[in-house]
Amino acid sequence: MAPAVALAADAPTLSAANTGFMLICSALVMLMTPGLAFFYGGMVRVKSTLNMLMMSFISLGIVTVLWVLYGFSMAFGTDSGSLIGWNSDWVGLSGIGLTDLWDGTTIPLFVFLVFQMMFAVLTPALISGALADRVKFTAWALFVALWVTVVYFPVAHWVWGSGGWAFELGVIDFAGGTAVHINAGAAALGVILVIGKRIGFKKDPMRPHSLPLVMLGAALLWFGWFGFNSGSWLGNDDGVGALMFVNTQVATGAAVLGWLTYEKIRHGAFTTLGAASGAVAGLVAITPAGGAVSPLGAIAVGLIAGVLCAMAVGLKYRFGYDDSLDVVGVHLVGGIIGSLLVGFFATGKGQSDVAGLFYGGGLDQFWKQCAGVFGVLAYSLAVSALLALLLDRTMGMRVPEDDEVAGIDQAEHAETAYDFSGTGGGSRTAAAPAPAAPAESKKVDA
Numbered sequence: 001m002a003p004a005v006a007l008a009a010d011a012p013t014l015s016a017a018n019t020g021f022m023l024i025c026s027a028l029v030m031l032m033t034p035g036l037a038f039f040y041g042g043m044v045r046v047k048s049t050l051n052m053l054m055m056s057f058i059s060l061g062i063v064t065v066l067w068v069l070y071g072f073s074m075a076f077g078t079d080s081g082s083l084i085g086w087n088s089d090w091v092g093l094s095g096i097g098l099t100d101l102w103d104g105t106t107i108p109l110f111v112f113l114v115f116q117m118m119f120a121v122l123t124p125a126l127i128s129g130a131l132a133d134r135v136k137f138t139a140w141a142l143f144v145a146l147w148v149t150v151v152y153f154p155v156a157h158w159v160w161g162s163g164g165w166a167f168e169l170g171v172i173d174f175a176g177g178t179a180v181h182i183n184a185g186a187a188a189l190g191v192i193l194v195i196g197k198r199i200g201f202k203k204d205p206m207r208p209h210s211l212p213l214v215m216l217g218a219a220l221l222w223f224g225w226f227g228f229n230s231g232s233w234l235g236n237d238d239g240v241g242a243l244m245f246v247n248t249q250v251a252t253g254a255a256v257l258g259w260l261t262y263e264k265i266r267h268g269a270f271t272t273l274g275a276a277s278g279a280v281a282g283l284v285a286i287t288p289a290g291g292a293v294s295p296l297g298a299i300a301v302g303l304i305a306g307v308l309c310a311m312a313v314g315l316k317y318r319f320g321y322d323d324s325l326d327v328v329g330v331h332l333v334g335g336i337i338g339s340l341l342v343g344f345f346a347t348g349k350g351q352s353d354v355a356g357l358f359y360g361g362g363l364d365q366f367w368k369q370c371a372g373v374f375g376v377l378a379y380s381l382a383v384s385a386l387l388a389l390l391l392d393r394t395m396g397m398r399v400p401e402d403d404e405v406a407g408i409d410q411a412e413h414a415e416t417a418y419d420f421s422g423t424g425g426g427s428r429t430a431a432a433p434a435p436a437a438p439a440e441s442k443k444v445d446a
Helices: 016-043 046-076 088-093 109-131 137-160 165-169 177-195 211-233 240-267 272-289 295-312 315-319 327-345 364-394 401-406 408-413
Strands: 078-080 084-086
Touching: 016 046, 016 109, 016 211, 016 272, 046 084, 046 088, 046 109, 046 137, 046 408, 084 137, 109 137, 109 177, 109 327, 137 165, 137 177, 137 364, 165 364, 177 272, 177 327, 177 364, 211 240, 211 272, 240 272, 240 295, 272 295, 272 327, 295 327, 315 327, 327 364, 401 408
Parallel strands: none
Antiparallel strands: 078 084
């Protein structure tokens, strides 16, 4: 987008309502990163819980600082070659006045940049779910810093920055189907192809240790996603943000039903993990499409995403890649589905007059969506794999085998998620003697 403009007599005036709305949306998006940490933290085994929480939480520190120093300038500064932006006045957020508005809006530039900062924070955190149980925390932190610099900031410019090639082509991505979810999902696939599988993959049980924690994380994500999606219209004056809010809820509910139906038919049960995963799949899929489709279209997007993402999570067993927490199956596949379905379900009555195939628009928009989807996918996959290979050959990406088996929490953080040392004590003055232990006992999966 073009540089900000100062308030003047012939310029838009600052809207207190829109500014307040966007600040609330920014806070909601920030909440999504801790929500993701809980979602992922509950899905891993006990011995990896804290590491999973920290892999998300550290992004709040690293990416926030880099966004201030140069990230915002790279993503939204003046275009260079349709590939990258730059504005020296924005380095360190210098040269920005309190009354400067983001171009074409009624919100301050500071509000726009902090809203987009939260997107930048969340995106690398999404990748972490694919790498559970086996990555050094220092290597992960350095990967995050490098990845946002050479992948996320440029891709954000392509998709949302004025002059970016996808933006100029007319690719519709309301809130991040390509820049966030396909970007993170492709990166996850690239990294796991380099670092390999967990010890015991497809042999040992690796069940979630706390499904209530998973459901709490999914609920926080669902709640925060209303800010993520509705706020991406940068105001609340014409009803498009309200449409996006409705479509976010509708598609997510439909995706839960789609995932659970598939799960019941395929596996014979409705699981809480399936419900939580279906909700995230629906949220991912509606993210690029929600400003362009009707609520009925949102139902279709959600149902399709729920079923196809449920099918996709099993691909890791067929093809042998260890996507620990299904980042590829949910975020990459869900992002592709939502982005491509814009070419079929766009009504021409939402964020723009662009209509999809089912509304008389032909396949023109579908081909544009394909260009955006596969351009981002290819770039993120290749560069992320190269970054992982560089780090693996220099400092090593994986923890030692003994640490992985014993538990990455203790090895990397010198802590454990749950302390049971003070539990089990009774108040009786004389306790009955404990029964003798059997010769063999079952091991509890850690």
